[in-house]
Amino acid sequence: MPVYFEFAELPCRQHFVCDRLRATLSTDACGDRWKAAGVATANARWITCKNCRIGARHAGAINANPSPFRAVKICARCHLTASRLIAKHLCISCYNRQREQVVGKNAKGTRPVKLAPLHRRSISYVTGGTLKSMTVERSLDAMELIVAVLRDEACSVQFGWQAQPGARALQQIWETGG
Numbered sequence: 001m002p003v004y005f006e007f008a009e010l011p012c013r014q015h016f017v018c019d020r021l022r023a024t025l026s027t028d029a030c031g032d033r034w035k036a037a038g039v040a041t042a043n044a045r046w047i048t049c050k051n052c053r054i055g056a057r058h059a060g061a062i063n064a065n066p067s068p069f070r071a072v073k074i075c076a077r078c079h080l081t082a083s084r085l086i087a088k089h090l091c092i093s094c095y096n097r098q099r100e101q102v103v104g105k106n107a108k109g110t111r112p113v114k115l116a117p118l119h120r121r122s123i124s125y126v127t128g129g130t131l132k133s134m135t136v137e138r139s140l141d142a143m144e145l146i147v148a149v150l151r152d153e154a155c156s157v158q159f160g161w162q163a164q165p166g167a168r169a170l171q172q173i174w175e176t177g178g
């Protein structure tokens, strides 16, 4: 926790010494920097403030997603940063490999072999006090969905694993007292 103080000439504005920036900042300026750093198009000079919990608190975002993936243009499948994401999800290379698998041939006209089969997957998670789920029609693995959620959600995320339908029915019986 930083130590807060006021300047006589700036009453009612809390200041503190920021360790990351090695500078004295007002809490307002700190929160503004944190907000500016949290968007995908953020200027590189804001990078120090990205994912800073103190900045998040000063911006009033107590429950902000602290993941380093947050608002980064990262491909959910290969985890590389991309200049642009197709459908806000995949890099151009992964999108092209997927397309080749869907149509059954690559640019050379031969059968694609590089990409493992893609399957429909869902993931459930809690964020901002709400239960959400995400389904990707063609995904490589569960990690692809986890990376996408961490990248795209503004609030911190807790993942849950959806039980088999049989186990869910059993749980409902317990919860309702039989």
Ligand SMILES: [Zn+2]
Pocket (backbone or CB within 6 Å): 075, 076, 077, 078, 079, 080, 090, 091, 092, 093, 094, 095
């Ligand atoms: Zn990719």
